[in-house]
Amino acid sequence: MKCGKPLRTDTEEYCPDCREHGSYLNCGLNLWMHREPVAGALYRFKYHNRRSFGKIFACELAEHYRSQISNWEIEQIIPIPLHRSRMRKRGFNQAEIIARELSDATGISVCTNALFRIRKTAPQKSLGRKKRQANLQGAFAVSKTWKPCRNALLIDDIYTTGATLNKAAKMLRMAGVQNVYFLTISIGQGI
Template identity: 55%
Template sequence: MKIHYIKEPRCMKCGKPVETMEQEYCQDCAKQKHIFDQGRGLWIQKQPVSRGIYQFKFHNKRYYASVFAEEMMKRYEEWIYRNEIEEIIPIPLYKAKQRKRGFNQALLIAKELSILSGIPVNENAVFRIRNTKPQKILNPMERSRNLKGAFGVKKTWEVKNKVLLIDDIYTTGSTMDRVAKVLKKAGTQKVYFLTISIGQGL
C-alpha cells in the first residue's frame, strides 16, 4: 500500500494538517504555546504507518530506520538546511526500557539521518532521568505531568544554537516541549523536530 505524505495546508508550528490555507495553527497549537520552535512529521499516524512503527519498535525491524531517514531527507532536506541545524539529537529512552528493547528507535533514525545529511548526531546530549508511563495512555494534561523532570542535559555537552530532535511519533508535543525546555535552559536558541508520524490531536 502506498503511503502518502501529509499534504498542505498544515500547521505552521507542528506540521499537523489544517482545514484551510488561512488557518495558521492546528487546534492543539492554537490552545497552547510550545517551547520548541517548529517541527514536521512524514505521515499521519494511521494504518499502514502505525503498523510499520510498531514493527520497527517491538519486532526488531531495525532496518526500517534507514527507510524512514531516507524519506525524511527526501521530504525535508531543504527545510533541514534552511534552518541551519548544527546537531541531531534523538529523544532518549530510559535505560531500563532501552535494555529491554535492545535499541532506541529514535537513535537509529538519527544516525541514518546524520549519514545522509552530514549533520553530526549526539546521543549523549540529552538523557532521561526517570522512567515514565507510556504517553499514549494519558490525556494531554497527564502527558505534561508525566514528563515533568524527566529529561536532563549533560553538563559536558557543547551547546549548539540550533538542534533537531528525532522521535517516532508526535501527538501533543509534550515530549518535544520538555526536551526543548532543558536544551534552551542550557543555552540552545532554536529547537526543531522531525518524526515518522504525527497525530491529529486528542
C-alpha cells in the same frame, strides 16, 4: 504552521494544540499521518525489532526535508532518549536509529550524549493530554559536559500532542540552544 498537523481551514495558522499551549519548539515537520500502513510499520519497528525500518524512515526524511534542514541551519541532530530501563528491555532506541541514519544521509552530526531521560515515565500512548504533560515532569536532563549548539534538530518517531518534544526542547533551550526544530515519522490528529 508549527507542528505540521493538518489545519481545519485555509485561514488557520496554527492547529488547536499549538494555539492553546506554549511551545519551546520553533517548528517541526512530519512525514505521514499516523494511520495504516505507517502506524503498523512504526509498531513493528519499535516492538518487533525491525531496526532496518530506521534507515528507510531516515532516507524518507532526508529526501523530503533536506532543504528545510539546511534552511534551519541545523548543527546537531538529537534523538529523544529512552530511559535506561526501557532501553534494556527493548535493546535499542528507535529515535536514535533514525537520527544516526539521518546523520549519515545529511552529514550533520548526531549527538546522543546531550539529552538524557532521568526519570522512568509511563508510556505516553496510554495517556491523555494533561496526563502526558504531568508524566514528563522532570523526565529529561542535559549533560553538563555538552556544549550547546545554536540550532538543534530533535528526532522522534511519533508526534501526538508534542508533549515529549516540547519538554525535551525546554531542557535544550535552558542549556543554551537558541532554536529547536523537530522531525518525526508520523503525526497523530490529536487527543
